[in-house]
Amino acid sequence: MSLTSSRFLxxxxxxxIAMINATLILVALCLFLGLRLSDRVERVATGIAQSVVSLxxxxxxxxxxxxxxxALRADLAGFREASGAVTSEAGQALQVRLxxxxxxxxxxxxxxxTVRERLQSVEFDPEALVDHAIQTASAEVVRAAGMLSGCEMPSEAPVPPIGAVQDSE
Structure with missing residues (x-):
């Protein structure tokens, strides 16, 4: 075998060997990111369960x-009826206060x-809660990926509150 073929081999x-090392490093990186993702998914699932229970x-x-x-409106109506016959100045002041x-x-x-409607939208449409969790998690993943690569993130719009109506494009 010649010297050139020996160097070539x-x-x-x-x-x-370098390709195998790079592959192993990528596999280790993917495993690490998968572990972080599964931890994040577990936290989101726990948060959703606590949110539903707390409703x-x-x-x-x-x-x-x-x-x-x-009951207060019924009481006010009773006071208004009782003070309707009074024409004095105190009765007038009572009418104004009522x-x-x-x-x-x-x-x-x-x-x-408004609070009842928002509760019902979350209770009867758990997809809104899941969508909010997914948006929050995806924003966190994008932020973490940007930090990992050393990139600077553009200013981003805040995540809308649960039950907020989103514009469809």
């Missing part, structure tokens, strides 16, 4: 507030209705 062997007391509280608002209280109750009722 040694270069091929070194190249093959039950909130739903009960909203129902209790709705019942209290209904009107202000009714306006405040309407405002609180509107907020309670």
């Amino acid at each position: 040694r270069a091929l062997r070194d190249l093959l 039950d007391p909130l739903r009960d509280d909203v129902q209790g507030m709705t019942d209290e608002i209904s 009107g202000a209280m009714e306006a405040r109750l309407d405002s609180v009722g509107t907020r309670v209705d």
